[in-house]
Amino acid sequence: MAYSTTSEIMDMTNVTPGYFAQILFSKGFTSQFSRSYREYDNILMSLKQDQATTERSYQYLLQTAMGVNAIQYQNQGQTDVAFPAGDPAEIQEVTAKMKKLQVTIELDRNVWERLKKAKFKYVDNPLAFEIMNKMDAAKRVQARSLFGDGSGCIGIISSAAASGGKLEVTLSTANTSIGGGNTNWFHKNELVAPCEADGTPITLTGHATGVKWKVERGNRKNKKVVFTVLTSAGLPVTVTDATLSAAAGRLYPVTVLTDSFEGPDVSSPLSIDWGVITPVWAGLESLTANDGRTVFGVVYSGELGGSVFDHNGELFDVSAIEESMNETEQNVGPGKYKYNNIVMPYNAYSSLIEGKEADRRFNSVEDSKRGGRKFIYQYSDQALDCIKSYFCSLNRIFSIPAPAQGEMGETGFALEYRGTDFENVEADGVKTFMKVSNGKYVNTVQSFLEAYTVMIAKQPAAITRIENFGMV
Numbered sequence: 504m505a506y507s508t509t510s511e512i513m514d515m516t517n518v519t520p521g522y523f524a525q526i527l528f529s530k531g532f533t534s535q536f537s538r539s540y541r542e543y544d545n546i547l548m549s550l551k552q553d554q555a556t557t558e559r560s561y562q563y564l565l566q567t568a569m570g571v572n573a574i575q576y577q578n579q580g581q582t583d584v585a586f587p588a589g590d591p592a593e594i595q596e597v598t599a600k601m602k603k604l605q606v607t608i609e610l611d612r613n614v615w616e617r618l619k620k621a622k623f624k625y626v627d628n629p630l631a632f633e634i635m636n637k638m639d640a641a642k643r644v645q646a647r648s649l650f651g652d653g654s655g656c657i658g659i660i661s662s663a664a665a666s667g668g669k670l671e672v673t674l675s676t677a678n679t680s681i682g683g684g685n686t687n688w689f690h691k692n693e694l695v696a697p698c699e700a701d702g703t704p705i706t707l708t709g710h711a712t713g714v715k716w717k718v719e720r721g722n723r724k725n726k727k728v729v730f731t732v733l734t735s736a737g738l739p740v741t742v743t744d745a746t747l748s749a750a751a752g753r754l755y756p757v758t759v760l761t762d763s764f765e766g767p768d769v770s771s772p773l774s775i776d777w778g779v780i781t782p783v784w785a786g787l788e789s790l791t792a793n794d795g796r797t798v799f800g801v802v803y804s805g806e807l808g809g810s811v812f813d814h815n816g817e818l819f820d821v822s823a824i825e826e827s828m829n830e831t832e833q834n835v836g837p838g839k840y841k842y843n844n845i846v847m848p849y850n851a852y853s854s855l856i857e858g859k860e861a862d863r864r865f866n867s868v869e870d871s872k873r874g875g876r877k878f879i880y881q882y883s884d885q886a887l888d889c890i891k892s893y894f895c896s897l898n899r900i901f902s903i904p905a906p907a908q909g910e911m912g913e914t915g916f917a918l919e920y921r922g923t924d925f926e927n928v929e930a931d932g933v934k935t936f937m938k939v940s941n942g943k944y945v946n947t948v949q950s951f952l953e954a955y956t957v958m959i960a961k962q963p964a965a966i967t968r969i970e971n972f973g974m975v
Contacts, residue, residue: 559600559601560598560599560600560601561598561599561601561921561957561959562596562597562598562599563596563597563599563959563961564594564595564596564597565594565595565597565801565807565961566592566593566594566595567593567594567595567806567807568592568593568806569592570589570590570591570592570593571590572587572588572590573587573588573589573590573591574587575587595800595801597799597800597801597959598799598800599778599799599921599957599959600778600779600799600957601921601922601955601956601957602782602783602784602955602956602957603782603953603954603955604641604644604645604922604925604953604954604955604956605951605952605953606637606638606640606641606925606951606952606953607637607949607950607951607952608630608633608634608637608949608950608951608952609633609938609947609948609949610630610633610947610948611946611947612937612946612947612948613946615630615948637952638925640690641925643690643894645956646893646894647687647688647894648783648784648786649786649787649894649958650682650786650787650788650892650894650895650896650899651681651783651785651786651787651788651789652681652777652785652786652788652789653777653778653780653781653783653784653785653786653788653789653798654681654753654755654759654766654767654769654777654780654781654783655755655756655759655766655767655781655782655783656681656682656753656754656755656766656769657681657682657688657689657695657754657755657756658672658674658675658680658681658682658684658685658688658689658728658753658754659674659675659677659680659681659682659751659752659753659754660672660673660674660675660697660747660750660751660752660753660754661673661674661675661676661726661751663745663747664745665742665743665744665745666729668741668742668743669719669729669730669731669732669742670707670716670729670730670731670732670742670745671727671728671729671730671745672727672728672729672730672754673725673726673727674686674726674727674728675751676726676897676898677898678898678970678971680898681753681788681896682896682897683848683896683897683898683899684726684897684898685723685848685894685895685896685897686721686722686723686726686727686728687721687723687893687894688894689718689721689728689754690718691718691719691720692717692718693717693718693756694715694716694717694718694733694756694757695715695716695718695730695754695755695756695757696714696715696716696754696755696757696760696764696766697716697747697752697753697754697755698752698753698755698760698764698765698766699749699752699753699766699770700751700753700768700769700770701768701769701770702765702766702767702768702769703749703765703766704763704764704765704766705747705748705749705752706747706748707732707742707744707745707746707747707748708744708745708746708747709743709744710732710734710740711735714732714733714734714735715732715733715737715757716730716731716732716733716754717730717731717732717733717739718730719731726897753766753769759781759782759783767780767781772794772796773794773795773796773797775796775797776797776798776799776800777789777796777797777798778797778798778799778800779799784956784957784958785798785799785958786958787899787901787966787968788896788899789803790803790809790918790958790959790960790963790966791809791810791811791901791960791963791966791968792808792809792811792963793805793808793809793810793811793963794808798960799959803963806964807963807964808963808964809960809963809964809966809968810827810830810831810834810835810963810964810965810966810967810968811968811970812826812827812830812967812968812969812970813970813971814969814970814971814972814973815971816971816972816973817972817973818854818972818973818974819851819854819900819969819972819973819974820854821855821880823900823969823972824845824880824882824887824900824969825882827900827902827967827968827969828842828882828902828967830967831902831964831965831966831967834964834965835962835964835965839965840904840905840917840965841885841904841905842882842885842887842902842903842904842905842967843885843886843887843888843905844887844888844889844890844902844903845880845887845888845889845890845900845901845902845967846890846892846895846900846901846902846903847889847890847891847892847895847900847901848891848892848895848896848897848899848900849891849892850897850974851900851972851974852878852889852891854974855878855880855889887902897974898970898971898972899968899969899970900968900969900970900972901966901967901968901969902966902967903917903918903966903967904917904918904965904966916961917960917961917962917963917965917966918958918959918960918961918965918966919958919959919960919961920956920957920958921956921957921958921959922954922955922956922957923954923955923956924954925952925953925954926952926953926954927950927951927952928950928951928952928953934950934951935948935949935950936948936949936950936951937949
């Protein structure tokens with residue numbers, strides 16, 4: 504057995520929890536990451552949430568036609584006219600497959616046992632720290648998935664270049680691109696890999712298939728992400744040539760890909776079901792579509808499609824909000840739903856702020872007692888809270904309706920988030936396990952969490968989507 508450095512023998516700083524033991528006087532740490540996601544707190548957590556009927560699927564019904572052919576006119580003087588033929592309303596049963604969300608908590612066992620025996624009780628922080636970070640990471644993944652299409656894709660490559668031995672990728676901002684160039688979809692140290700639209704792995708010049716790219720940093724303004732390229736063994740390499748084996752590659756977290764780094768086949772978007780293409784649940788990109796795609800067997804077009812408003816590439820302004828809400832109201836009927844938010848990327852929000860003074864439909868609401876402040880767009884009798892979104896695609900804006908009383912007396916939810924809370928994975932009552940590495944047990948303990956979750960749209964047309972707008 505060999506030791507590579509003296510530090511591995513003499514101290515614990517090569518193990519993450521060991522740092523807590525070295526700075527007992529500090530009583531804390533400073534997180535470098537944003538821990539506030541309005542997408543999670545204001546959108547996902549405000550939707551209808553129920554325990555799944557089963558851990559496999561959730562069934563619900565959609566009315567797809569009214570049966571209008573059963574209605575006809577008749578003159579009073581005619582007595583031999585037959586009543587119209589029956590035309591029952593059409594109902595479609597939908598089965599939404601539940602998705603699994605898994606989390607692994609891992610700590611060095613020796614360090615953890617020593618910390619538990621320390622006289623300073625606040626050194627329990629390592630476990631709380633790790634759990635807190637994993638829950639934050641789970642929130643980020645779900646908030647990102649909220650705006651995805653179900654494929655797991657987090658960005659499309661526009662171009663790539665070698666820069667200082669790293670790989671610098673410029674993301675596509677095209678109207679049809681996943682993320683629209685939002686670098687926030689890439690998390691620090693996340694491992695990703697590129698694939699063609701049909702799922703074929705893309706290679707980088709001089710490297711074999713299966714090479715992972717580790718996220719180093721993003722440049723939001725220029726829509727660039729810098730990666731460290733790793734060998735199949737996980738070792739960093741110097742990039743001198745950024746030539747890719749295929750153009751316009753789609754970037755996926757490696758957790759979405761197969762062991763051979765193959766991705767989902769999305770080359771024929773109208774021939775696949777976006778609800779079951781990967782373990783990732785279909786988000787607003789698919790649940791608000793009106794292009795004929797299928798999600799859980801529902802074809803998203805016509806009456807079953809979302810209320811998509813195309814701004815025709817014009818600069819984004821308040822007219823897009825007004826016209827899109829008008830279109831949604833006509834599709835679902837005035838007053839059926841109440842809208843209290845409009846979710847947008849930061850640059851769109853900034854454009855509205857600039858136009859606020861010239862448009863009296865905007866107002867600010869401030870609560871001096873509670874410290875709250877909102878930027879409101881007034882649409883008819885509905886006040887839309889303009890939400891700056893960390894994860895919203897840079898070419899999408901959404902308005903999601905609040906719960907409303909349905910026509911049949913039920914509570915109407917156009918969009919639902921269903922599933923279970925995180926629970927410990929146990930074997931005969933044991934929830935903490937020794938880690939196995941290369942077929943051997945090592946001094947590391949692991950525990951696992953698992954939840955079931957899915958997003959469904961019971962009335963896609965009630966969700967407003969603005970797309971294809973320009974920004975200054």
